[in-house]
Amino acid sequence: MSTPVTAPETPEFRRVHRLTPLLRFWTVILAILAVGAFNLNAAAISAAYAWVTGGNILPILVGLLGFAALCGLIWLFSQVWWKAMGYRLTDEEVSLKQGVLNTQLRTARYDRIQAVDVVESVIARIFGLASVRIETAGGGSSVIEIAYLPREVAEALRVEVLERSRGLTPRIDAPPSPLAPPTGAEAGREVVPTIPITRSLAGAALQGSNLGAVVIIVGFLLAPISWAAVLPIIVGLVPVVWRQIDQSWQFTATLADDTLHLSYGLADRRRQSIPLHRIHAVTVQQPILWRLLGWWLVKVSVAGYGAESNKATGTSQLLPVGSREQAMALLALVSPLDAGEAEAHARPEGATDPTFTSPPAARWVSPVDLHQQAVTLLADAVVVHRGRLGRRVKVVAPSHIQELSLTRGPLQQLFGLCTVRFDLVQGPVRMAGEDLAPEVGRELLERLRARQLPGMGSAGG
Amino acid sequence: MNPVSPKLTTARYLGRLPWILLPAIGFAVAAWLWTPWLWIGAGIFLALFLWQLWLIPAQVKLLGWQETEDELLITKGRLWHTFTVVPYGRIQFVDVTAGPIERSLGMKTLELHTASASSDSSVQGLPADTADALRDRLAVKARERMSGL
Numbered sequence: 001m002s003t004p005v006t007a008p009e010t011p012e013f014r015r016v017h018r019l020t021p022l023l024r025f026w027t028v029i030l031a032i033l034a035v036g037a038f039n040l041n042a043a044a045i046s047a048a049y050a051w052v053t054g055g056n057i058l059p060i061l062v063g064l065l066g067f068a069a070l071c072g073l074i075w076l077f078s079q080v081w082w083k084a085m086g087y088r089l090t091d092e093e094v095s096l097k098q099g100v101l102n103t104q105l106r107t108a109r110y111d112r113i114q115a116v117d118v119v120e121s122v123i124a125r126i127f128g129l130a131s132v133r134i135e136t137a138g139g140g141s142s143v144i145e146i147a148y149l150p151r152e153v154a155e156a157l158r159v160e161v162l163e164r165s166r167g168l169t170p171r172i173d174a175p176p177s178p179l180a181p182p183t184g185a186e187a188g189r190e191v192v193p194t195i196p197i198t199r200s201l202a203g204a205a206l207q208g209s210n211l212g213a214v215v216i217i218v219g220f221l222l223a224p225i226s227w228a229a230v231l232p233i234i235v236g237l238v239p240v241v242w243r244q245i246d247q248s249w250q251f252t253a254t255l256a257d258d259t260l261h262l263s264y265g266l267a268d269r270r271r272q273s274i275p276l277h278r279i280h281a282v283t284v285q286q287p288i289l290w291r292l293l294g295w296w297l298v299k300v301s302v303a304g305y306g307a308e309s310n311k312a313t314g315t316s317q318l319l320p321v322g323s324r325e326q327a328m329a330l331l332a333l334v335s336p337l338d339a340g341e342a343e344a345h346a347r348p349e350g351a352t353d354p355t356f357t358s359p360p361a362a363r364w365v366s367p368v369d370l371h372q373q374a375v376t377l378l379a380d381a382v383v384v385h386r387g388r389l390g391r392r393v394k395v396v397a398p399s400h401i402q403e404l405s406l407t408r409g410p411l412q413q414l415f416g417l418c419t420v421r422f423d424l425v426q427g428p429v430r431m432a433g434e435d436l437a438p439e440v441g442r443e444l445l446e447r448l449r450a451r452q453l454p455g456m457g458s459a460g461g
Numbered sequence: 462m463n464p465v466s467p468k469l470t471t472a473r474y475l476g477r478l479p480w481i482l483l484p485a486i487g488f489a490v491a492a493w494l495w496t497p498w499l500w501i502g503a504g505i506f507l508a509l510f511l512w513q514l515w516l517i518p519a520q521v522k523l524l525g526w527q528e529t530e531d532e533l534l535i536t537k538g539r540l541w542h543t544f545t546v547v548p549y550g551r552i553q554f555v556d557v558t559a560g561p562i563e564r565s566l567g568m569k570t571l572e573l574h575t576a577s578a579s580s581d582s583s584v585q586g587l588p589a590d591t592a593d594a595l596r597d598r599l600a601v602k603a604r605e606r607m608s609g610l
Contacts (some may be wrong), residue, residue: 052562101561105589108554111607136574280610303576303610311573400610402577406544425610428489445546449532453550453608 013086013097017129017148021078024147026123029074094134094161096106096144108136108144110165121301130154134161148179188256191333192319199295200248203321204241206289208390213237248320255333260318274318278302279334280400281429282318284327284348285392296327296348300334316428324348335395336381338345345376348393351385356444361415364437375420375433375444382422382448384431394431396424397453406445420444462525462536468566469586470522473517475562478549502526516540519536526584529580533573536581547582549599550608551575557596571595578610 022029024221078102087096095107119131124147135375141347149157204210220230225295249266260274278366281301290296298319318330327348332339337346345352354374363370368388376383382401384394403423412418418435433444485506492499527534535545550564556572563569563585569592572583587595 102558104556104558106556109604112553212463402575402610403548403580403582404546405580407538408542410540421579423575423577423580425576442494449546453548453606454610455608 010086011090013088016082016085016087016146017127017150018079018082018181019129020148021081021128023123023127023129023344030110054225072355079270082291087144089160089164094144094164096146106144108134110161112136113161113165124148132157132161150243162282178300188254188261190252191260191330192251192253192322195248195251195321197250198325199321200245202252202293203248203290203297204244206287206293207244208287208289210237210241210244211289244320247317251317251320253318262315262318264315264320268346272300274300276334280425281394281396281431282331282334283392283394283429284331284346286348286390288389290321291391294324297321297326298330299428301425301429303425305390331395336397337395341378341381342395345378345381346381346393346395348391350358350374350391351376353381356436356440358435359437359440361419361437362417364415365411365417366435371435375436377444377447382431384433386434394429396422396429396431398448399454400424401448401451404445404448418442420448422448462527462534465521465524465526465584465586466566466568466588467521467551468568470518470521472562472566472568473521473585474514476560477513477517478510481506481513485510521586523587524584528595528598535584537579543581545580545582547573547575547580548606548608549602550606551577552599552603555596555599555603557592568592 031428049062051057081098084103085092085096085098093107093109094113095105097103097105113134113136119133127148128150128151129148131145132149134146136144146154146157148154149182156271163168214237217230217233220233246266249264251262251264253263254261260275260276262274279300279302283299284296285299286296296319297317300315302316303454318334319326328339328342331337331346331348332342335342335346340366350372351357351374353376354380355377356375358366358370358373362373366373369386372391374385378383380397381437382396382398386392387395401422403426405421405423406418407421408418412435416438417435418438419435420441422431422433424431433441471519480586485503488499488503488506492503506535513604516539520537523537523539525536531548533547533549534561535543535547539544552578556574557569558572559569567589568586570585571587571592575582584592
């Protein structure tokens, strides 16, 4: 609308289903109806009954008419939004427009599309509708969600978008299919043999946050306080513990055809396939209490998988709990480093030959971690160490760094420090050169700006 | 660095200050009517008002953008100052948005989306024609220098 689109010939915008604005806000509408029903208490009903028996039905008629008028008004109002929504497929890109007050036009080129999913939420399924999610591996809201369409239209649209994206770039990644049959899961090399159940449980129990909560609960129970005070903590804790146990339950990882096949789950058994080339960054970390047992965990950021909390995409852990050898073997497998380099430069216990470290002034900003936070620049990898109590090392190939940000918070401005943040794809691995001296930070920024971007047909700049 | 439109100060004043001024007036009226203790609330909101009155022009002055050969540079922020480097090849898509206040002042917001989640690469308060021209240039450059993830 307000944004002209530079496409050679632009086909018409196609309409979504008329119910879309209502379904988008169905929770709000449901809440209003619930409030109405809640207020319809016994007194109101008896009053209405008295009117009916008294032969005076006018107030009820007025009420019903008012309700109908309100519904009609909401419907008409929603149609204004519906009219503003639309999507279209041009030769180069797919676009979605929406909004009345804040207009938005979002476009994505076909060669940037990572996956196309058809999602049927509960509310949409009632009406036989579905939404099409086009993942472009951007940040949190990088999805173009065309909602809602009749199920067959959505399916046809998915096929059309996939075909168009293949037609332009044959080397586009296949959409991630966590539910694909476990081909090669048995045939491949076993990277992580099935994790014993006892270790999964012990690992979850020794996570610092859980132990802290247990201590608080015991403290509450010993103190003369009623159960009511403890209940919210337990309620809050259960999903966290459940998730930790669920994601490491009988966890097995095998490698076949450069693809990691994960298999795990307590309630639903899930199988997940992660192509190695889609892994951007890896972290090996150790919660503080795991140091007693020498256990580590390995997590990765994968393009298109999105946030760790996004359950639709499954786990991001390659090793929920395991020995140091397993962790280092995985690190060598998925990072640009080989086993020797990983041991030499990326020991998870701490940096051995850091390129950049924090100056003494950083003790005011980061008193505990000061001597542990370090950045090591290698030929084909950037290694970041952190953590004095719980320990972690993170590795990324420079070409996988998306954006670079030099940031200075109020305290850092006061003490002459800066942080160089490496903006990676969304996932559990977040990296930054923390609390560096300004000139050091600028040097790190300049050296990383000179990185070579991976090509995609045309040469990367 | 190219500065953004100075009218952004007006837009942010219009967008933020009423929400601080209204409670301040409310507290003042209530204090005058009932108890002088409520002057504390009015004072807090007045301090917030003066703080924003100073902060917003300072923020707008520090907003800037620049096109280089291969990258778009964005600076912003008074308290949390950030300097962001976005290689053109990383741009996934570009949003151009305009709220009611911005639109009436002839400005638009340009937002770059890359595959990264942690960064905020947007430029607020661009004059409408600059924003549209920049969007078109970025689209061309992103296509020319397109790189893999």
